[in-house]
Amino acid sequence: MEGLRWNAIERRFFLIDTFAGPVLTQYSRREVEKGRRIHAEKALKAGAYVTDLSRVRANFAQWENVILVQGSVPEILEKTGIGAVAFVHIDMNCALPERAAFEFFWDLLSPGGVILFDDYAYYGHDEQRQSIDEAARAKGADILSLPTGQGLIIR
Numbered sequence: 012m013e014g015l016r017w018n019a020i021e022r023r024f025f026l027i028d029t030f031a032g033p034v035l036t037q038y039s040r041r042e043v044e045k046g047r048r049i050h051a052e053k054a055l056k057a058g059a060y061v062t063d064l065s066r067v068r069a070n071f072a073q074w075e076n077v078i079l080v081q082g083s084v085p086e087i088l089e090k091t092g093i094g095a096v097a098f099v100h101i102d103m104n105c106a107l108p109e110r111a112a113f114e115f116f117w118d119l120l121s122p123g124g125v126i127l128f129d130d131y132a133y134y135g136h137d138e139q140r141q142s143i144d145e146a147a148r149a150k151g152a153d154i155l156s157l158p159t160g161q162g163l164i165i166r
Contacts, residue, residue, distance in 0.1 A: 018075050025093055027080040030067065032060030034083045037107045042138045050135075051104065085111035095121050102129030106142040113146050120166045128154070131162025 017024065032055045038048040054060055064081060071077040080091055085108060099116045103109050113126065120126065128143055130136040131154065140162070147154050147164065155163045 012074050012077075017077075018073075021076075022097075023076045023078055023093075024074070025078050025080060025091060026067070026071070027082070027084065027087060027091065028062070029083050030062045030064045030081050033103060033105055034108070037083075037105050039106055039138060042106060045135065045138070047105070047135070047138070084108035085115065088112065088115045093119060095119055097121050097124045099124075099126045100129065101126065104130060104136070104139070106138040109139050110142045110146050113143060117150050117152075117166075122166055124166045126164040126166075128162035128164075130160065132156045133160040 012024070033051045035048055035051060038051070042048060051060075064079065067079060071079065078091075080087060082090070084103065088111070093116075096116055096119045099112070099120065101109050101112050103112070109128065113128075116126065128139075131140055131143065143162065144154065152164050152166070155165075157163055
């Protein structure tokens with residue numbers, strides 16, 4: 012944010028997260044069968060995914076126009092008041108909220124705007140990729156699969 016001179020530009024940065032880990036009831040039957048939910052449960056038991064919101068607030072305190080939103084996708088999205096967006100990073104490790112986020116942000120994405128899917132081509136995240144591919148096709152968009160395992164859309 013320093014490099015972007017965040018406090019000198021008129022843009023907002025939204026960080027939307029449960030801060031409590033994935034919503035386990037959002038995993039599809041196929042994701043459960045493939046062990047995605049069990050993987051998330053084990054990670055939660057080991058202390059992964061859970062973040063102290065006050066610590067995150069302190070981390071971003073110096074940056075004006077940073078808005079932390081605690082809640083689960085898709086329910087929280089309509090309540091954010093987000094307008095046009097230039098960049099969206101989607102990383103929820105579950106097909107349902109990732110597709111919902113893509114569909115919500117697509118119409119808000121500025122020309123030349125970017126959506127980055129964190130686990131798009133990672134082994135074991137097939138349901139996420141298939142769901143995102145289907146949603147992208149419906150929007151007439153192509154996804155570039157990156158060597159990092161991420162997926163990239165430029166509008």
